[in-house]
Amino acid sequence: MNAINKMTNHFYFGGCDTIELAKKYGTPLYVMNEEHINERCQEIRDDFLNKYENTKAVYASKAFLTMKMCKIIEREGLGIDVVSGGELYTAIKADFPMEKIIFHGNNKTLDEIEIAVKNNVGRIVVDNLYELELLNSVAQAFGKNVEILFRITPGVDSHTHKYISTGQVDSKFGIPLKGDIINEAVKKAMDLSNIMLMGFHFHVGSQLFDHSSHIKAVKILVKLMDDMKKKTGFVTRELNTGGGFGIYYKKGDEPKPLTYFTDAIMETIIDECKTYGLLIPLVIIEPGRWIVGEAGITLYTVGAIKEIPDVRTYVGVDGGIPDNPRPALYGAKYDVVVANKMDQEKDEVVTIAGKCCESGDILRYDLEVPKLHSGDILAFKSTGAYNYSMSSNYNKIPRPAVVMVCNGEDQLMVRRETYEDLLKNEL
Numbered sequence: 001m002n003a004i005n006k007m008t009n010h011f012y013f014g015g016c017d018t019i020e021l022a023k024k025y026g027t028p029l030y031v032m033n034e035e036h037i038n039e040r041c042q043e044i045r046d047d048f049l050n051k052y053e054n055t056k057a058v059y060a061s062k063a064f065l066t067m068k069m070c071k072i073i074e075r076e077g078l079g080i081d082v083v084s085g086g087e088l089y090t091a092i093k094a095d096f097p098m099e100k101i102i103f104h105g106n107n108k109t110l111d112e113i114e115i116a117v118k119n120n121v122g123r124i125v126v127d128n129l130y131e132l133e134l135l136n137s138v139a140q141a142f143g144k145n146v147e148i149l150f151r152i153t154p155g156v157d158s159h160t161h162k163y164i165s166t167g168q169v170d171s172k173f174g175i176p177l178k179g180d181i182i183n184e185a186v187k188k189a190m191d192l193s194n195i196m197l198m199g200f201h202f203h204v205g206s207q208l209f210d211h212s213s214h215i216k217a218v219k220i221l222v223k224l225m226d227d228m229k230k231k232t233g234f235v236t237r238e239l240n241t242g243g244g245f246g247i248y249y250k251k252g253d254e255p256k257p258l259t260y261f262t263d264a265i266m267e268t269i270i271d272e273c274k275t276y277g278l279l280i281p282l283v284i285i286e287p288g289r290w291i292v293g294e295a296g297i298t299l300y301t302v303g304a305i306k307e308i309p310d311v312r313t314y315v316g317v318d319g320g321i322p323d324n325p326r327p328a329l330y331g332a333k334y335d336v337v338v339a340n341k342m343d344q345e346k347d348e349v350v351t352i353a354g355k356c357c358e359s360g361d362i363l364r365y366d367l368e369v370p371k372l373h374s375g376d377i378l379a380f381k382s383t384g385a386y387n388y389s390m391s392s393n394y395n396k397i398p399r400p401a402v403v404m405v406c407n408g409e410d411q412l413m414v415r416r417e418t419y420e421d422l423l424k425n426e427l
């Protein structure tokens with residue numbers, strides 16, 4: 001999939017010459033490899049859905065979402081998790097089957113809840129009691145019954161960046177297991193006329209290489225299932241175990257295979273349910289990054305090169321925080337190749353600087369490269385997740401285009417924003 005062409009010494013991605021892509025579409029450019037996405041979905045089907053009965057997988061679309069992506073996910077037989085009216089709208093416009101949508105969010109607005117109920121979204125993951133009441137009143141107004149899960153804060157720490165750790169006790173997400181809140185919530189949901197509680201959800205965190213948080217959370221959740229059955233008579237039919245499976249970004253990363261997570265999740269659920277004498281619920285996983293992260297690269301063109309003798313060499317590129325805020329936000333580090341110099345010795349160490357008016361706009365520190373010149377093309381790898389979806393127009397910089405490649409073919413998926421686009425909402 002990733003290859004060097006010995007004739008040109010160019011970096012190939014998805015069978016396409018990245019230098020030709022840069023010429024054809026300009027830079028910065030997001031390139032997504034559909035084949036990689038298909039392979040990941042296939043792996044989910046083979047190693048999870050077909051291996052275990054009564055399972056579902058949904059793609060966490062916050063990682064990367066376009067209408068075309070909805071089509072791919074639909075064709076691959078997965079559902080979609082959305083977290084906003086905008087993500088939901090994208091899926092609606094792509095004619096994605098609404099019963100396969102799971103709607104998350106810690107503070108869904110009335111407007112978002114109305115769109116979800118009106119469009120018969122498959123599951124709403126209710127985060128708090130305020131939302132439960134609001135949802136019931138909307139469902140009543142529309143004369144519908146809504147199937148929900150409660151998001152639970154399992155109180156489990158995961159070993160990842162603080163900003164992407166979600167399952168710890170002190171979290172803005174979900175219903176805490178402290179005190180009697182969950183008990184009240186379950187009773188309330190069982191009483192509400194237009195709500196049908198189906199089960200529980202948790203998500204411990206993102207970019208994990210270790211399944212211990214998932215295992216701990218599953219044990220806590222199965223205990224909760226038992227507690228709720230005893231205290232309220234509620235029988236859990238669904239357990240959504242979130243996403244979080246880590247991918248390769250940089251040297252030293254050792255991502256685990258999908259089954260390292262899914263087998264552990266399933267085995268723990270089966271064992272724990274047996275121990276408590278509970279029926280095994282439908283089990284859902286919702287990976288985002290794992291499906292698209294390694295499927296994407298970003299191409300940049302080198303511009304100004306500034307050498308500070310004995311200090312550092314800054315290599316300026318035509319993108320930065322607006323197309324990839326992750327290095328500034330999380331200290332994220334990416335593997336980078338010089339796409340037109342794949343054969344050359346790496347004998348320099350440079351720092352890749354973004355073009356924003358902000359000292360923190362550094363895309364990569366201390367990168368070993370061959371001698372660089374203006375006009376060289378850099379490929380940042382593993383930018384398929386949370387790059388395009390987190391992009392902004394900071395410094396009034398238009399968003400890059402997104403190109404889909406597959407087996408040597410390229411197709412524009414999202415056109416590059418224009419300066420006109422930047423002003424289109426201004427009155």
Ligand code: LLP
Nearest residue numbers: 060203206207243244245286287288289386
């Ligand atoms: N399910 C829920 C409820 C989530 O909150 C998330 C991610 C996922 C699934 C998917 O997690 P994944 O499989 O992609 O790790 N912007 C951050 C990542 C934030 C993730 C938020 N929730 C980043 O760039 O690293």
